[in-house]
Amino acid sequence: MTTHDLPSSPGSVVAHAAGAALLVNAVPHGVHALSGSSFPSPFADPPGVGPSTPTENLVWSGTNAVAGACLLLGVGRFRFGANLDTLVTVTAGLLAAYGISRHFTGVAARAASDDVTPGTAA
Structure with a gap:
């Protein structure tokens, strides 16, 4: 078994997930x-x-982008394919996208409600 065949360490998997979130x-x-x-x-x-x-x-x-790329490519060995690394990284990216979307939807809604001219109906 070569080092290429070994699974990533838990720390590497976490770093890759954080890198995906930063890239998103x-x-x-x-x-x-x-x-x-x-x-x-x-x-x-x-x-x-x-x-x-x-x-x-x-x-x-x-x-x-730089921090995300450093975490994804510079920590451990990211192996794209049918493996835990890819599953966790893609899932983290999707969860980050969902969370970011929800956050900025709320920010936009609050900003729109603040734009109501006094004396008019909201």
Whole structure:
């Protein structure tokens, strides 16, 4: 049995799952940065809720992408295929996408309700 045949360590699997979540989080920030629109980021006031500039979103997207790639490719040996590593990594990415979607749906709903002009019906 070679080291290529050995299963990944639990720590590597966790690192790969975190890397997938970071890569997923890079996408909406990068899209908003490239389209020139504001979008919440940790640099906003309040963090994660208020609007951030496209430049701030570009920095956050790049940070997430680099950190995610480092975790996915630099910790242990990620083996794409029918294995636990791939299952956990893809599941983590999908769960992160769902969580991010829910968070930003709530942020958008709160922002829309704050835009109601005083004296008008909501």
